[in-house]
Amino acid sequence: MNCNRAKQELELMREQNGGSLLHHLRQCASCRDYAEELRVVRLLRSMPAPEPSEGFEHRVLRSALPQSRVEPQARLRGWQLATAASLLLAVMMAVPRWQSSQSAAPQIVSTLPVSVSLDSARPLEGAVIRVSLPSHLALDGYPGVQDLEWQANLNAGANRLTLPVRLQGAESGGEILIEVEHEGARKTFRVPVQFRPSGGAATAPIQKT
Amino acid sequence: MTGLIQIFRRRAAPEDRFTALVRPHIRLMYRMAYRWTQNQSEAEDLVQDVLARLFPRLEELVALDKPGPWLVKVLYHRYVDLYRRRLNSPVDDSVSWSSDDTFFQERLLDERNHFHQLELKRALNRALEELDDGWRDVVLLHDVEGYSALEVAEILEINVGTVKSRLHRARKKLKAALQLGTIEGCHAC
Numbered sequence A: 001m002n003c004n005r006a007k008q009e010l011e012l013m014r015e016q017n018g019g020s021l022l023h024h025l026r027q028c029a030s031c032r033d034y035a036e037e038l039r040v041v042r043l044l045r046s047m048p049a050p051e052p053s054e055g056f057e058h059r060v061l062r063s064a065l066p067q068s069r070v071e072p073q074a075r076l077r078g079w080q081l082a083t084a085a086s087l088l089l090a091v092m093m094a095v096p097r098w099q100s101s102q103s104a105a106p107q108i109v110s111t112l113p114v115s116v117s118l119d120s121a122r123p124l125e126g127a128v129i130r131v132s133l134p135s136h137l138a139l140d141g142y143p144g145v146q147d148l149e150w151q152a153n154l155n156a157g158a159n160r161l162t163l164p165v166r167l168q169g170a171e172s173g174g175e176i177l178i179e180v181e182h183e184g185a186r187k188t189f190r191v192p193v194q195f196r197p198s199g200g201a202a203t204a205p206i207q208k209t
Numbered sequence B: 001m002t003g004l005i006q007i008f009r010r011r012a013a014p015e016d017r018f019t020a021l022v023r024p025h026i027r028l029m030y031r032m033a034y035r036w037t038q039n040q041s042e043a044e045d046l047v048q049d050v051l052a053r054l055f056p057r058l059e060e061l062v063a064l065d066k067p068g069p070w071l072v073k074v075l076y077h078r079y080v081d082l083y084r085r086r087l088n089s090p091v092d093d094s095v096s097w098s099s100d101d102t103f104f105q106e107r108l109l110d111e112r113n114h115f116h117q118l119e120l121k122r123a124l125n126r127a128l129e130e131l132d133d134g135w136r137d138v139v140l141l142h143d144v145e146g147y148s149a150l151e152v153a154e155i156l157e158i159n160v161g162t163v164k165s166r167l168h169r170a171r172k173k174l175k176a177a178l179q180l181g182t183i184e185g186c187h188a189c
């Protein structure tokens, strides 16, 4: 069997490949390579994805339309949704530089600046920001305070918020809850925090409720 | 009579024209948003955010031959803005792409029959983390969601040659990662 024929057979995606094809593959690195590539492409093409939540299409369409046509009660709801959607959260844990350069000597890190970027499609004046920490985490300068709340004006675009998170216990990680509220619309974010004994930047995955 | 109907159609409310144009693409936009954000609720937010800004661009939308890739392009721009922007900023606060492992974890429990295939897909999705953003974008659009090389070039605003060479090199890397992954998998058995 030659390479052209082998490639054609491979593209047929048979459950079981014939003996002469297998024989060819054993001898021909280029066709083996091709077979592997086909396998990768097929796996990628059938990569699963979760379904969107119920009523998603209806919801986004409604909030995309101008409000004039929507009845008053639904208008408020649509506006709230639009506001909530205009807030997107990006989280990144910034590990101080001196830490990552010291790879050999492991040390206990007790304070970690956690940077959160709040993205807003438009300015939100007088937004209320609430931060809730589990009992073994605290913010530098606020020992023993688990819930903080303050008002801030968010600009359109990125708003950076850095929390100096301090570890006060044996556990090495936890979850910080951040809530942003603006005129009745509310959005909550969960920020997992992981302290590591030595360097290495830890990126916090983002979870929302 | 037909004349009347045509006038009536032409005068269809812009809201209805918008809905008719956009609705068939919402699912695809969501899927693509999920590929990029690797998080269901973030993907939903991203699509909602994009659509909320789109209504004023109705005329632009109407004039398009194929709104699908155009919508994905708008989505891509917004995604880059929100997640990868600030390339010029001294502070690196972009969000790095990371595989939605929780989702695979749940599916693995659900689908014991397709365990092996799903394990491979999870390994592959993880391997995508190691790719440069630009390569991963091409793989996600072309191989995962099935856009043509031309469409990918249009969406990412790069030329087709670049799409093809990135695709080629990315697949090579993924192949290698998968082979490693398979061996590791066998150690576990």
Ligand SMILES: [Zn+2]
Pocket (backbone or CB within 6 Å): A002, A003, A004, A006, A024, A028, A029, A030, A031, A032
């Ligand atoms: Zn051959």
